Amino acid sequence: MSETPTQALHEALAAELRAAQAIANVNVRTWAQEAAITHDSIYRVLRGVRPVSVVELVMLCRALEEDPLELISRAAQRAGQPLGGSRKNEMTRVNRARLALEAAGLYEDLDAAFLAARAAASKDGYLLSVGEWDAFLAGTSTAATTSALGIFLEVPGEYLTGREDAASSQIETQLRFARSMHDVGVTRLAARSLEELQPEEIQAVEAAIREFIDEEEGPEK
């Protein structure tokens, strides 16, 4: 089940609080007394049933001798929404949008790419505007746009939002591979289960295919 960014943050905060409690080795009753918060409230926060307020968060962290800002930062990172890096995130999104378009062979003609994307998105009930397309290329598009374009580009929407995790790294490797194949004129490639390969193994496959083409057709001009 997909979750909203807000839900993801709530759950990440709860997870970080549980981790901090475990490290501090404090039970909930003691923690409740130290933080002046009812133990029932703490239980509900830890289970992610109830959002934690800023004041409660500060009190809970103090009771564990934990820095609340560091805990929030870790939680944001865990939720895939790192703090203080909005510019970096934008650049990541710009680069990923470009890579996904290049891998699909669409980057050379962005006007045609827009028309194709708009037609595909409309079939799923999403009206892609020129403004949102430009925002996508600039790394500032809405979640709805990245989701719709993710479907069009056959790339998970989370990847296009700049999320940093192992899955994104694997997708990036696959897209680089696809882009490389486009560059050497490969129009079709079939190999089931290659997605299970590690990045360095995919790079080895890419190098082998390029060498094979060089041998048969001569080096790339």
Place this chain on the structure above:
Amino acid sequence: MRRLALPPSADFGDLSHAVETLYGRKLRFKEIRGAALHSTTGIVFDAPTFTGVMVAAEDSKYYSLLSRIHELSHLIIRSAPDDWFSAELPRPKQPQQQSRLFLRLCPRNSNETTDEDAVREEALVEELARALVRRLRAFESSSEEDHFA
């Protein structure tokens, strides 16, 4: 398999030639070294002037041959005329040739072909490949037995 019209003492070259005619492209084969392909049998790609088939260099001679024939079987199933198939044995559904999925690593889990289609194609291809290996004289009575001995 009869429709491939292989000569009685066909070898791998004869099969390759038959598939070239069927698929309409020059085929070239190569072994790939140093990349563990795990469960991937081989890689087939269309370069501008030829179609390349790559299989793992580390495999035994028997498996290397089986892998190459497995990939050729994919091409046979993809390019064989419709009348080679029937209601009882339909052609497995495959992504469209112009789909970008062909440049992604695995066409499973897409809206163009499902896991069920992929599994069915793999089963059909493997069955055809093993039948073709038995048909080729090169491994008629030696290497397959050596391999499994």
